[in-house]
Amino acid sequence: MLTRLFSDPSLLPDMHKYSAWAEDSESEDSKTKDDEDHCRVGDDDMDVPDMRSSRAHSEIGGEDEDDDEADEDEGEDGAEGDGPKKRGPKKRKMTPARIERSKLRRQKANSRERTRMHDLNSALDNLRKVVPCYSKTQKLSKIETLRLAKNYIWALSEILRSGKKPDLVSYVQTLCKGLSQPTTNLVAGCLQLNSRNFLTEQCPEGGRYPGSNSFSMHPYPYQCSRLSSPQYQSGSNSHPLRTHGYCSAYDSLYGGSGSPEYNSPEYEGPISPPVCINGNFSLKHQGTTSPEVAEKGYHYSMHYSGLAGSRPTAGHIYGSSGVRSSIHSENVSPYHDMHLHHERAPVPVYDELNAFFHN
């Protein structure tokens, strides 16, 4: 859109007009406040913009061609007075009928926009329910939900590729790529993993995570009942997961009993994560690599090719201040040792993984 805007010179005058308005709004604070007070009506059902606002004028100017009385009446619109004359379409005189029609149109548009955003939010809510760490009481933010969902998809696809369970540290690292530290803590806590541990467990040389390779039969009791387990309750510091009842998608992935949240009556869509237990995956997995996966593979190949001896440690990713600093997905390599364990992976998959990881 921006490209389109900047590539189309005919649109620039309007942009300039808008910029000028923005600047005016800074310099003429009182005037703008006044306009806003007219323009913004906080209540949902009272969103009738006041046509005295300059923005309302700019919208109205380009429509209602059927009005004959519309003239080059610069006096009214250019009434901001001493400023430079604005270019673009001539403003038309507002008649009460036009004002009314414009109000109506704007109300309808606002209502549609609200509905659209509500739909979007409900879709996001549904997404929250199928990514790890769903909680009714403490929702992930929109951006974190999207990031986590992306990582989750990536983690699942990696599982599909390898045909085996990843180790927990790798799994959590994948889930937490690019997430904020609070969300990282949530996800890690959700999986009963100290985020500091899994971050610092990254071997700087690209080696294995100490003690993270073991995939015994029951290494991860990730069930919601864990929230009441003595281990969880005896934690040194209070954890939000304990109070908010987070549950992990790892549960459903690897043998956890159904989490109560997934049976939420509010949720109407399909609730199962797309992967079944014991390697019987239900996701469609086509032979061709999807663009997203290909992109991911590219990231990983970049990562593995350029990383030798230079991979930043976790401390570089999350500074002591807790502020995330320039984290890149390439900086974390959750699956760097997966290609070493391919007992159950079909040979083509293994080859493909090798191609990705050693490119």
Added chain:
DNA sequence: TAGGCCATCTGGTCCT
């Protein structure tokens, strides 16, 4: 109090 997140309004653009 600053910053993050969010809902809403708004105008521009594209599509049907």
Added chain:
DNA sequence: AGGACCAGATGGCCTA
């Protein structure tokens, strides 16, 4: 022409 989509602006709420 009208609706969908998008992005900027703004103010409210919450939290560290």
